[in-house]
Amino acid sequence: MKSFCTMLKIEGKLSIRDMNMVIFAIIMPVVIITILGIIYGTKPAFDGAEYTFIEQSFGGLCSIAICAGGLMGLPILVADYREKKILKRFKVTPVSPAKILFVHLTIYSLYSALSVVILWLIAKVFWKFTMKGSILLFMAGWLLVLISMLSIGMFVGGIAKNSKKASIIASVLYFPMLVFSGATLPYEVMPDIMQKIVDVMPLTQGIKILKAATLGTDMGNLWISVILMLFMAIMFIIGSIKFFRWE
Amino acid sequence: MKINGKEECNMDTMIRINQMSKSYNGKIAVDNLNFELEKGQTMGILGANGAGKSTSIECILGTKKMDKGEIRILGMNPAKDRKKLFQRVGVQFQEGNYQTEIRVDELCEETASLYRDPADWKFLLDKFGIREKENSLIKDLSGGQRQRLFIILAFMPKPDAVFLDELTTGLDARARRDAWKILKSLKEEGITMVLTSHFMDEVEELCDYILVLKKSRTVFKGTVKEAVAASPYDKFEDAYLWLTDDSKEGV
Numbered sequence A: 001m002k003s004f005c006t007m008l009k010i011e012g013k014l015s016i017r018d019m020n021m022v023i024f025a026i027i028m029p030v031v032i033i034t035i036l037g038i039i040y041g042t043k044p045a046f047d048g049a050e051y052t053f054i055e056q057s058f059g060g061l062c063s064i065a066i067c068a069g070g071l072m073g074l075p076i077l078v079a080d081y082r083e084k085k086i087l088k089r090f091k092v093t094p095v096s097p098a099k100i101l102f103v104h105l106t107i108y109s110l111y112s113a114l115s116v117v118i119l120w121l122i123a124k125v126f127w128k129f130t131m132k133g134s135i136l137l138f139m140a141g142w143l144l145v146l147i148s149m150l151s152i153g154m155f156v157g158g159i160a161k162n163s164k165k166a167s168i169i170a171s172v173l174y175f176p177m178l179v180f181s182g183a184t185l186p187y188e189v190m191p192d193i194m195q196k197i198v199d200v201m202p203l204t205q206g207i208k209i210l211k212a213a214t215l216g217t218d219m220g221n222l223w224i225s226v227i228l229m230l231f232m233a234i235m236f237i238i239g240s241i242k243f244f245r246w247e
Numbered sequence B: 001m002k003i004n005g006k007e008e009c010n011m012d013t014m015i016r017i018n019q020m021s022k023s024y025n026g027k028i029a030v031d032n033l034n035f036e037l038e039k040g041q042t043m044g045i046l047g048a049n050g051a052g053k054s055t056s057i058e059c060i061l062g063t064k065k066m067d068k069g070e071i072r073i074l075g076m077n078p079a080k081d082r083k084k085l086f087q088r089v090g091v092q093f094q095e096g097n098y099q100t101e102i103r104v105d106e107l108c109e110e111t112a113s114l115y116r117d118p119a120d121w122k123f124l125l126d127k128f129g130i131r132e133k134e135n136s137l138i139k140d141l142s143g144g145q146r147q148r149l150f151i152i153l154a155f156m157p158k159p160d161a162v163f164l165d166e167l168t169t170g171l172d173a174r175a176r177r178d179a180w181k182i183l184k185s186l187k188e189e190g191i192t193m194v195l196t197s198h199f200m201d202e203v204e205e206l207c208d209y210i211l212v213l214k215k216s217r218t219v220f221k222g223t224v225k226e227a228v229a230a231s232p233y234d235k236f237e238d239a240y241l242w243l244t245d246d247s248k249e250g251v
Helices: A002-018 A020-040 A053-083 A086-091 A097-127 A135-159 A163-180 A192-198 A202-215 A220-243 B053-061 B104-112 B121-127 B143-154 B173-188 B200-206 B224-230 B236-243
Strands: B013-024 B027-038 B042-047 B068-073 B089-092 B161-165 B192-196 B209-214 B217-222
Touching: A002 A020, A002 A097, A002 B104, A020 A053, A020 A097, A053 A086, A053 A097, A053 A135, A053 A163, A053 A202, A086 A097, A097 A135, A135 A163, A135 A202, A135 A220, A163 A202, A202 A220, B013 B053, B013 B192, B027 B053, B027 B192, B027 B209, B027 B217, B042 B053, B042 B200, B053 B068, B053 B161, B053 B192, B089 B143, B104 B121, B104 B143, B121 B143, B143 B161, B143 B173, B173 B192, B173 B200, B200 B236, B209 B224, B209 B236, B217 B224, B224 B236
Parallel strands: B042 B192, B042 B209, B089 B161, B161 B192
Antiparallel strands: B013 B027, B013 B068, B209 B217
């Protein structure tokens, strides 16, 4: 426990010094919610909607930080630490190299949680945001999205040959999901056919869950999303454990 | 092997390597390596690049899986008793393995946190003359300063045994001498050391025993003096080159 806390402190400092996560997980969602807020203010999502546009977008915005950590930060970090033989160095200490990976999973989770808190505060203070659904449900959905995105990241980082390859795969996953899953560009404004295509992306399903929890809309048909996400998370976790290259 | 010096009452074997072999895809990398080392002794593993020095160290430490053989360090099996063993064994691999943007104090603190009873790294930074670099990024240190830092990291567990892979490669003459001085003082404290090196002067200065590898095979094992005596030359470097000469097979 002592080593975990020390490593969390130091690796956390390194992550902040690196600035990538600060920009992509903390600042970027704030910029986007501010732009949406300035444009839409407290307007309803559509004529006759019981919730505002901001409320409708909140779930998606909360997933931006998760995306940055799980799909961009984690795979590159894991491949980089392997390439620099940092994981190998841990193999000749009493502490398992898995511990430093858990430290980073914790760091990415903290960024994501912090981002939600900041977004919630901004939305509440400036645009009268209220959680119309269940906070508990939201938290459960958020955790599911977090776990599944981090498991993808760990898998990609674990199997990528080097950090360059990891960064290419990360970009291929990160940018389409960020733009088309409803995290930044609202799912609702997409044409029908496009919605059908982007439904394939796991994050689209995750955001649907978050959205339903925020807006208090019917969860009925969302069980498919939940099961899909769970299944995917389990597959990637098993895959990371089985195929992870320490060297 | 005999022990020379004051520790005669404590003649326990610290490291025992028995018939260790390793091959990659049918190509032999380490062929039947054997040696024993007692408390306070230093063993130098020598050989050209690709002779199997680093692979030997990695198999001994369990970071590479050997095909055959038996290894005991401090009476433990490195592959099975990793957690217990590495509380008392320090390692420095060939290239420094550190995070790009990490500072000296941060890497020291993080490394110290891995051990139950770590050394006082601020004291060690002082002793090795790099205390004023405490807040610098490691990538901004000079080669000599960085190597001194890596020695400190290897000695962080207050080890009974350390493994140092090409510690002084890439250092200038003065930095190398400084590193020797530090290692000699640590040796006097009774620490058992295994090191690899390309520098014969360094080996003469530090090692009680040497093991010369040529194309994965042990071609000599003994003291520096014995190596010189076994060769037609008077200087150790000449003797080493003679031992590892490619045109001369089967010593």
